[in-house]
Amino acid sequence: MRKQIAICSIMLLSVVGSAQQKEAYSFTLEEAITFAIDSNYTAINARRDIAKALKQKWETTATGLPQISADIAYQNNLKQPVTLLPAEITGGEPGTFVPVTFGTKQNASATATLNQLIFDGSYLVGLQAAKAFLDYSENASEKTNLEVRKGVINAYGSVLLSEELIAIFEKNKTNLEKNLFETRKIYENGLTEEESVEQLEITLLDIETQLNNARRTSAIAKQMFNVALGIDVDAQVTFEDNLDSLAQENIQLEILDSSLNIKENIDYKIAYNLTEQRNLELKLEKSRALPRLTAFLNYGAAANSDDFTFLNSEQIWYQSSVLGVNMSIPIFSSGMRSAKTQRAKIALEQAETQLEETSQNVQLALNTAKSNYQFAIENYENSKKNLALSERIEGKNQVKFGEGLSTSFDLRQAQTQLYTAQQQYFQAMLEVINTKANLETVLNTPQLRTNN
Numbered sequence: 205m206r207k208q209i210a211i212c213s214i215m216l217l218s219v220v221g222s223a224q225q226k227e228a229y230s231f232t233l234e235e236a237i238t239f240a241i242d243s244n245y246t247a248i249n250a251r252r253d254i255a256k257a258l259k260q261k262w263e264t265t266a267t268g269l270p271q272i273s274a275d276i277a278y279q280n281n282l283k284q285p286v287t288l289l290p291a292e293i294t295g296g297e298p299g300t301f302v303p304v305t306f307g308t309k310q311n312a313s314a315t316a317t318l319n320q321l322i323f324d325g326s327y328l329v330g331l332q333a334a335k336a337f338l339d340y341s342e343n344a345s346e347k348t349n350l351e352v353r354k355g356v357i358n359a360y361g362s363v364l365l366s367e368e369l370i371a372i373f374e375k376n377k378t379n380l381e382k383n384l385f386e387t388r389k390i391y392e393n394g395l396t397e398e399e400s401v402e403q404l405e406i407t408l409l410d411i412e413t414q415l416n417n418a419r420r421t422s423a424i425a426k427q428m429f430n431v432a433l434g435i436d437v438d439a440q441v442t443f444e445d446n447l448d449s450l451a452q453e454n455i456q457l458e459i460l461d462s463s464l465n466i467k468e469n470i471d472y473k474i475a476y477n478l479t480e481q482r483n484l485e486l487k488l489e490k491s492r493a494l495p496r497l498t499a500f501l502n503y504g505a506a507a508n509s510d511d512f513t514f515l516n517s518e519q520i521w522y523q524s525s526v527l528g529v530n531m532s533i534p535i536f537s538s539g540m541r542s543a544k545t546q547r548a549k550i551a552l553e554q555a556e557t558q559l560e561e562t563s564q565n566v567q568l569a570l571n572t573a574k575s576n577y578q579f580a581i582e583n584y585e586n587s588k589k590n591l592a593l594s595e596r597i598e599g600k601n602q603v604k605f606g607e608g609l610s611t612s613f614d615l616r617q618a619q620t621q622l623y624t625a626q627q628q629y630f631q632a633m634l635e636v637i638n639t640k641a642n643l644e645t646v647l648n649t650p651q652l653r654t655n656n
């Protein structure tokens with residue numbers, strides 16, 4: 205009995221643990237975007253880049269602040285060196301030598317040194333470069349957030365699209381199975397040709413194939429959505445929005461009249477960061493022609509003994525201290541500094557040209573995004589009308605076929621046209637959502653800059 209209770213307890217714990225591991229989620233589109241910006245893998249690393257840039261900024265700043273170092277040394281001369289002195293010093297024979305050992309067998313010393321940078325042109329440039337790198341990291345994080353947002357919108361819409369396709373394929377399959385059943389009965393009674401049955405069988409096979417593919421696509425789309433959010437790929441997610449409502453919400457014609465503030469575009473910001481970096485590199489090369497001034501203060505103590513008595517209170521320590529200033533003055537480099545400065549100047553001119561090119565590309569991207577968005581809206585409206593027409597045509601052909609006024613081939617054409625119109629209609633909804641997200645990314649409408 206105890207053994208059975210133990211087994212049941214283990215099984216219960218396993219079930220509970222498994223349930224805890226597979227957490228369930230529920231998101232609207234906006235909730236999914238907010239969650240992804242916080243949890244997406246790329247977004248997390250982008251925030252870490254900002255943290256690294258902050259540390260690098262302080263690292264650069266600290267090089268100009270006081271630096272204190274300490275050295276402790278201990279020596280034990282296991283075999284002390286011997287020096288030969290002329291024997292005449294001790295009254296010996298001329299031309300002979302007396303071996304003499306200098307110093308004690310053991311020595312110890314402790315020294316502390318304070319170094320302070322007084323002036324260095326490259327240090328001042330380094331401070332500016334550290335700040336520029338932090339700005340770049342923040343802009344890179346903002347771009348990552350914009351791309352994450354756009355990716356989540358696309359992934360969320362793709363899941364909804366796959367679910368809509370599954371639903372419509374299942375509905376079409378049910379209607380086809382009913383038609384096929386009725387047509388077979390009519391054929392068995394000799395009132396229609398076998399071709400009518402075969403045409404419907406072909407259509408049914410096509411629908412079943414598309415339905416199976418839609419189910420597989422839906423599973424993959426959900427996994428892609430989970431990865432975009434930074435959650436387990438097999439986690440269960442409930443999607444609270446539907447494709448039709450999202451499409452309606454994203455039809456906002458007033459956004460087509462939006463003007464672009466080029467300085468707010470993230471690609472322009474990053475290109476400008478590159479220009480700043482090249483400008484600082486030019487300043488750095490120019491600063492190398494300036495002198496470098498440093499100061500230091502040294503304090504130390506040394507002790508000597510034949511035995512290890514350095515920890516005794518009677519041990520005598522001899523103190524020393526030095527205060528000094530060093531100035532390093534670059535005088536002649538055979539044109540090396542000039543060449544480096546000219547090279548940095550050329551790199552700056554290249555960056556400025558790239559900045560102008562980026563400005564033009566951003567304007568082109570805006571015009572393209574507006575055109576694509578407007579086309580997506582027009583295509584959506586046309587797809588809606590085409591769907592309504594296709595439904596009426598298919599319905600008329602169903603009636604005609606049932607009354608023997610049209611062939612099964614005509615019915616199949618009408619059905620195929622309807623199924624194509626259905627897929628185009630749902631795809632048009634997704635295009636409205638995605639193209640608006642692309643346009644908002646160019647305009648940087650959602651301000652997703654990381655706050656530090």
